[in-house]
Amino acid sequence: MAGAAALRRSARRVVRPGAYALSRALQHPERLLSSQASPDRGGVLGSELGLYPPERVRNFSIIAHVDHGKSTLADRLLELTGTIKKGHGQPQYLDKLQVERERGITVKAQTATMFYRHANNQLPASDQPDAPSYLLNLIDTPGHVDFSYEVSRSLAACQGALLVVDAAQGVQAQTIANFYLAFESNLNIIPVINKIDQPTADPDNVKAQLKRLFDIDPSEALLTSAKTGQGLSQVLPAVIERIPSPPGKCDSPVRMLLLDSYYDEYKGVICHVAVVDGALHKGDKIASAATGRTYEVLDVGIMHPELTPTGVLYTGQVGYVISGMRSTKEARIGDTLHQAKSIVEPLPGFKPARHMVFSGLYPADGSDFDALSHAIEKLTCNDASVSVTKETSTALGMGFRCGFLGLLHMDVFHQRLEQEHGAQVISTIPTVPYIFEYGDGSKVQVENPAALASNPGKRIAACWEPTVIATIIIPSEYVGPVIMLCSERRGEQQEYTFIDAQRALLKYRLPLREIIVDFYNELKSITSGYATFDYEDSEYQQSDLVKMDILLNGQPVDAMATIVHNQKAQRVGRELVDKLKKFIERQMFEITIQAAVGSKVIARETLSAMRKNVLAKCYGGDITRKKKLLEKQKEGKKRMKRVGSVDIPQEAFHELLKVSNSK
Numbered sequence: 001m002a003g004a005a006a007l008r009r010s011a012r013r014v015v016r017p018g019a020y021a022l023s024r025a026l027q028h029p030e031r032l033l034s035s036q037a038s039p040d041r042g043g044v045l046g047s048e049l050g051l052y053p054p055e056r057v058r059n060f061s062i063i064a065h066v067d068h069g070k071s072t073l074a075d076r077l078l079e080l081t082g083t084i085k086k087g088h089g090q091p092q093y094l095d096k097l098q099v100e101r102e103r104g105i106t107v108k109a110q111t112a113t114m115f116y117r118h119a120n121n122q123l124p125a126s127d128q129p130d131a132p133s134y135l136l137n138l139i140d141t142p143g144h145v146d147f148s149y150e151v152s153r154s155l156a157a158c159q160g161a162l163l164v165v166d167a168a169q170g171v172q173a174q175t176i177a178n179f180y181l182a183f184e185s186n187l188n189i190i191p192v193i194n195k196i197d198q199p200t201a202d203p204d205n206v207k208a209q210l211k212r213l214f215d216i217d218p219s220e221a222l223l224t225s226a227k228t229g230q231g232l233s234q235v236l237p238a239v240i241e242r243i244p245s246p247p248g249k250c251d252s253p254v255r256m257l258l259l260d261s262y263y264d265e266y267k268g269v270i271c272h273v274a275v276v277d278g279a280l281h282k283g284d285k286i287a288s289a290a291t292g293r294t295y296e297v298l299d300v301g302i303m304h305p306e307l308t309p310t311g312v313l314y315t316g317q318v319g320y321v322i323s324g325m326r327s328t329k330e331a332r333i334g335d336t337l338h339q340a341k342s343i344v345e346p347l348p349g350f351k352p353a354r355h356m357v358f359s360g361l362y363p364a365d366g367s368d369f370d371a372l373s374h375a376i377e378k379l380t381c382n383d384a385s386v387s388v389t390k391e392t393s394t395a396l397g398m399g400f401r402c403g404f405l406g407l408l409h410m411d412v413f414h415q416r417l418e419q420e421h422g423a424q425v426i427s428t429i430p431t432v433p434y435i436f437e438y439g440d441g442s443k444v445q446v447e448n449p450a451a452l453a454s455n456p457g458k459r460i461a462a463c464w465e466p467t468v469i470a471t472i473i474i475p476s477e478y479v480g481p482v483i484m485l486c487s488e489r490r491g492e493q494q495e496y497t498f499i500d501a502q503r504a505l506l507k508y509r510l511p512l513r514e515i516i517v518d519f520y521n522e523l524k525s526i527t528s529g530y531a532t533f534d535y536e537d538s539e540y541q542q543s544d545l546v547k548m549d550i551l552l553n554g555q556p557v558d559a560m561a562t563i564v565h566n567q568k569a570q571r572v573g574r575e576l577v578d579k580l581k582k583f584i585e586r587q588m589f590e591i592t593i594q595a596a597v598g599s600k601v602i603a604r605e606t607l608s609a610m611r612k613n614v615l616a617k618c619y620g621g622d623i624t625r626k627k628k629l630l631e632k633q634k635e636g637k638k639r640m641k642r643v644g645s646v647d648i649p650q651e652a653f654h655e656l657l658k659v660s661n662s663k
């Protein structure tokens, strides 16, 4: 995991996401083409959108393993169609969030509409003045495992996908996961072997892998370099020829799928929609199938790539709608929006996001609860996949328990809270949702280990933990160490095959808890960075789990409680106690630090008392020095949490977070 400290270091600038795109556009208006300037479209007036019946529309996604070049390819296609200017100066135009630019990953799927004249490449352009023009909706998707929820959402609006594979790295774990997501959604898949400019590129080997793993005919693969532009001219013709147009009834009442929503400070809730049937006009009355509420369409348009009003969207088109919704809670992702007062069958929604990791978020300074609450509310407006409930900790005061799709998702949320909303946050040890059964047969889902203590009278009869099926692809010489790592993490082998002469594919069932932090880092380090990894959630399995408490001077610190496997309790307890000893500064009195399971102490350390206090260093007279020291001491105190009589620095919580998950 990228350390929380590194995140904090990079979390300095405060940016509002909505304002970000706007301010960038205002600073560099030349980067955005005016609607009249686009060579292929001649304006985006509503009447012109009407020139694109479903047969002239193609909705497609780009899917790939992380870093195989999706966003770069998306940029090149936007340039090729004149949607953005060449060399617009921003790497990856569609990666708009600051965190995406800093980390070079795509977190939120973005959509862009392009207009493209499909001329016959064999004939000179002057011979085909009437070559038909097409409206293409490109949906860029994130590649990281945590965001596969975004991928499946994007795919619901598409009829096809470009499956991008790095010509040197070949098929990787997420290529497989994304291929199956697209395949299960019945999409037409166009394989694109990218980065053919690299000296180690071996497109023939990649073609053989695609044939072997997915039964893709090698002749179907396009060979491209998004960097040099080689082969790019074949991509959009292939999209038009191989991807079907969206199905839908033009003369039915409007029915559309709500793909995404976010809150913009100036415009309110903006919904991304795919119009399945009928047409949507500004001024129309629409209703939500989920809530029954009705709204008036205040603005409607396309993402070109910025919001461009058109006043209308027709069957098969993808765009945005602003309808006076007050909060994104009203805009449920996967909902069907339809013409008000008409009876329509809701479209199949999406599988709801499953929260894999939970963590408590508390204000670093207890008095900032309202500020944190406000920041979380704003951010969840743009990231509806986070669940939030209030909770109170004796150690940390009032805060929130948040559910995330994975660790990276948690990190990114944390970073955005600090970066975009200026919040200072302490997060507790992440945990997975366990199920505990008590002696009386009642079952509870435990998302906060501290909550287990609230049933002291009840005997725990059984516990279950969530598992995942992990796919790991590695060069064959690393199979031994990876098998060892997986068995240390309580994994159970499901499959062991070779995808070509050099590389093996391993499938393991692993407890989710064992992989949530540091598994990927360790996997990378024992395979010199060659392993790729993906997972899908699987069923719960019965397990021997115990709750471990951390006690400071005999007082349990609820925010540090954790649930561990019984066999690992001793080792984790020892590490936690050692780490805490390093991070808690010596104070005026002795501090005992203990890890305990039930009433049994399994690890203990003592921090001896400080001999001198800070002012003892001033020899009476030097008043400015004395003031400086007091100031410094005050600064330090701000980042402390007082638990009983012990001050715990914020770092201690972050450090614990690493230890308790790495073992």
Ligand SMILES: Nc1nc2c(ncn2[C@@H]2O[C@H](COP(=O)(O)OP(=O)(O)OP(=O)(O)O)[C@@H](O)[C@H]2O)c(=O)[nH]1
Pocket: 064, 065, 066, 067, 068, 069, 070, 071, 072, 073, 092, 104, 105, 106, 141, 142, 143, 144, 194, 195, 196, 197, 198, 224, 225, 226, 227, 228
């Ligand atoms: N040599 C070479 N490098 C490329 C090519 N396409 C992309 N890259 C580089 O590969 C890296 C990853 O590219 P991205 O477009 O960010 O990859 P991505 O798949 O969108 O990654 P995520 O958004 O994190 O999922 C960047 O450094 C690109 O400059 C290519 O055709 N050739």
